[in-house]
Amino acid sequence: MRHQIFRIASQKRSRDCILRPFFDNVTRSLSQNSSQSERPSFGVAFDIDGVILLGHTPVGGSPRALRRLYDDLGALKIPYVFLTNGGGFPESRRAAELSEILGINILPSQVIQGHSPFKQLVNRFENEFVIAVGKGEPAAVMTEYGFKNVLSIDEYSSYFDGIDPLKPYKMWTAREIGNSVKTKRGDVVSKRVQAAFVLSDPVDWSRDIQLTSGAL
Structure with missing residues (x-):
């Protein structure tokens, strides 16, 4: 076996081969609770630092904006993920931190870090x-x-x-x-x-x- 160093900033072709099935899984998991006719034709990917948070403080009305992606009963209307090149900690921990800061239940599958692929x-x-x-x-x-x-x-x-x-x-x-x-x-x-x-x-x-x- 050839020994290798893996880093996300690799050649585009290799990166696409790894990322494509990952994004497909995220899309399926976020939309599985909706019927086919109710599923939106798009989703949203948010950066975190400088867009949703500054350090551990929400930017502007970001929590309010995120809540608009849910209906009155708290069900997700528009699928979204947090996409960041940061990392070093499990997605489950990052999701818990975001949930606490933003006041919204964020799933680990909604957090895509640099090493998630x-x-x-x-x-x-x-x-x-x-x-x-x-x-x-x-x-x-x-x-x-x-x-x-x-x-x-x-x-x-x-x-x-x-x-x-x-x-x-x-x-x-x-x-x-x-x-x-x-x-x-x-x-x-x-x-x-x-x-x-x-x-x-x-x-x-x-x-x-x-x-x-x-x-x-």
Whole structure:
């Protein structure tokens, strides 16, 4: 198997092949509660930062505008999604945050982040040993997608003594919060990484580039 690094900003043809079935699934899930005659012929994709929210504050009348997409009984009239190139956290967590801030029930399927298309690669790498790169909780994201043998780049690096000679001079901590149960060192060192998934911008670029290149 050829070892690969996956990042959303890849060639357009490859990106389209991954995104097309994902958007088809979103469209079906949002319209399944309506009859064919009632389904609108269009949907809306909203960016989040600077359009719906500024930080954690709604922009203008964005909550009121979103409520107009529902009928008086609270049923969705016009399907919509939040489309953002951000990420690093599970869609379920992002949906819960948006729901609380906007006062509207947002489903995880309505949140499309930069790494959401990685769900389409579960069948290919479900049981393979892979690493997840980026700030936030990259391993938790991949686990929620269905990947069964994944470590964050921070946890992976912890198994190799002296892998980062500049570590004593770095004043930040990039370790993933809420990490999984510690894997035995021998199991990690003896395994070959089959793929690396970049979910968000790393905090420690120099270490992550070095470690990912060496692992693959």
